[in-house]
Amino acid sequence: MKDPKLFLVSAPSGAGKSSLIDAVLAKANQSLLPLELSVSYTTRSPRKGESNGNQYFFISEEEFIEKKNSNFFLEHAKVHDNWYGTSLDFVQSKLSSGVNLILEIDVQGFRQINDLSFSYDSIFILPPSMHSLEERIKSRGDEDLESINLRLRNAIDELAYANEYRHIIINDSFDDAENELFGIIAQEKSFNRQNTEEVQQFLAQLLSY
Numbered sequence: 001m002k003d004p005k006l007f008l009v010s011a012p013s014g015a016g017k018s019s020l021i022d023a024v025l026a027k028a029n030q031s032l033l034p035l036e037l038s039v040s041y042t043t044r045s046p047r048k049g050e051s052n053g054n055q056y057f058f059i060s061e062e063e064f065i066e067k068k069n070s071n072f073f074l075e076h077a078k079v080h081d082n083w084y085g086t087s088l089d090f091v092q093s094k095l096s097s098g099v100n101l102i103l104e105i106d107v108q109g110f111r112q113i114n115d116l117s118f119s120y121d122s123i124f125i126l127p128p129s130m131h132s133l134e135e136r137i138k139s140r141g142d143e144d145l146e147s148i149n150l151r152l153r154n155a156i157d158e159l160a161y162a163n164e165y166r167h168i169i170i171n172d173s174f175d176d177a178e179n180e181l182f183g184i185i186a187q188e189k190s191f192n193r194q195n196t197e198e199v200q201q202f203l204a205q206l207l208s209y
Contacts, residue, residue: 002187004034004100006091006118008110008165009181011125012155014136016171020125021102023178024185033186036094038103041067044082074118077108080150084109100185107161114164123184124165126202128172130155130209159206168199
């Protein structure tokens with residue numbers, strides 16, 4: 001196994017990113033690969049089943065702004081009217097202890113880290129279709145029509161940045177996408193579908209929605 005690395009994983013809301021990451025974390029545990037999910041800070045309220053320090057560190061907007069102004073965050077972004085940010089110390093401590101780290105990150109945050117020349121690898125996950133993306137967002141049942149439409153608009157905006165990532169994974173088959181994501185993180189071999197004709201045609205189709 002090579003030196004531990006930070007893996008930035010982005011996808012539009014509803015693309016199945018969290019499910020893929022959970023599956024990869026379980027596979028890494030079985031394979032004895034040191035891999036964890038970075039716990040970010042957020043100002044949004046906890047959803048059902050979420051608790052402080054597990055999915056997120058839930059803090060007030062005032063606390064978040066204070067941390068942001070003191071350069072506490074490696075990256076931060078305001079997404080869907082809520083702040084999200086990643087502790088620089090948290091990331092550095094995990095990597096220095098030999099743990100690979102997955103960071104679920106918005107495109108805004110990815111571009112901040114990109115500008116910092118921080119050592120990392122980057123993966124963008126595409127949904128199987130815009131229709132499936134829309135249905136998945138609606139099926140969550142915890143958002144009103146205005147919020148759903150906002151997420152769909154943001155999804156189109158985020159897809160436009162997919163080619164800035166080193167790897168692109170199409171989540172049309174969950175098992176295949178899981179294996180591809182794990183292969184990238186385990187650094188078993190070089191996965192890179194970014195510039196393939198298949199991926200570019202598929203991405204263009206999504207963007208024309």
